[in-house]
Amino acid sequence: MGIPQAPSQSPGDRIRHRRSPKRAAPPDRPRWEELRRRPDRRAVLAWQVPVLTLTDRAEARRADRLADRRSMSLVQVLARHVGHDAALCSDGGDAYQVFARLQGLPHYRLDAKAGPRVINRAFHIQTVNNLHGRLHRFMAPFCGPATKHLQGYLNWFLARLEPAPDKTAATWQRLLAA
Numbered sequence: 713m714g715i716p717q718a719p720s721q722s723p724g725d726r727i728r729h730r731r732s733p734k735r736a737a738p739p740d741r742p743r744w745e746e747l748r749r750r751p752d753r754r755a756v757l758a759w760q761v762p763v764l765t766l767t768d769r770a771e772a773r774r775a776d777r778l779a780d781r782r783s784m785s786l787v788q789v790l791a792r793h794v795g796h797d798a799a800l801c802s803d804g805g806d807a808y809q810v811f812a813r814l815q816g817l818p819h820y821r822l823d824a825k826a827g828p829r830v831i832n833r834a835f836h837i838q839t840v841n842n843l844h845g846r847l848h849r850f851m852a853p854f855c856g857p858a859t860k861h862l863q864g865y866l867n868w869f870l871a872r873l874e875p876a877p878d879k880t881a882a883t884w885q886r887l888l889a890a
Contacts, residue, residue, distance in 0.1 A: 757781075761859055763866065764789050765844045768798070773843060773873060775866040783807035787814065801835045846873075 728736035762778040764786065774793050779785045786807040794800065796815060802808035804823040812819035820835040822828065830836045850869045851857070857865055867887040874883045 767840045787811045801837050
């Protein structure tokens with residue numbers, strides 16, 4: 713999942729370039745509003761921060777910001793949260809296969825377009841897809857929060873989903889620590 717991040721230049725840089733293009737360098741990328749008018753996949757990816765959402769059968773949920781889109785970033789986050797006795801179900805990305813091979817886990821690849829959506833009536837990714845969609849709807853009103861505050865927003869989102877009072881205290885502590 714990608715969350716829009718804050719621009720790297722100040723608005724003044726864009727205005728100075730517009731007033732005097734020969735003296736001021738052009739901005740490094742378009743504003744988020746301009747991307748909505750003419751979406752280009754590469755330009756949109758430049759504005760998004762990758763977020764990994766995880767869930768298990770016991771309704772434990774995680775949403776963590778990834779450092780970048782490389783496989784090793786994903787493998788490092790998965791190694792912190794996926795146990796050695798787990799079965800990994802994913803959408804078929806190469807990084808998930810690498811992680812499953814390194815950890816010796818069974819990996820069930822569920823590509824919604826090409827393959828089955830459920831394997832053996834037990835392995836599916838609908839739960840994490842639902843979590844992912846709910847995260848998108850939660851973040852929409854904030855119009856792309858600052859990247860430095862993103863983990864706090866993710867913790868807030870997860871705290872709102874906690875049903876049991878005994879888990880809520882630990883979740884709120886994680887939220888306040890971010």
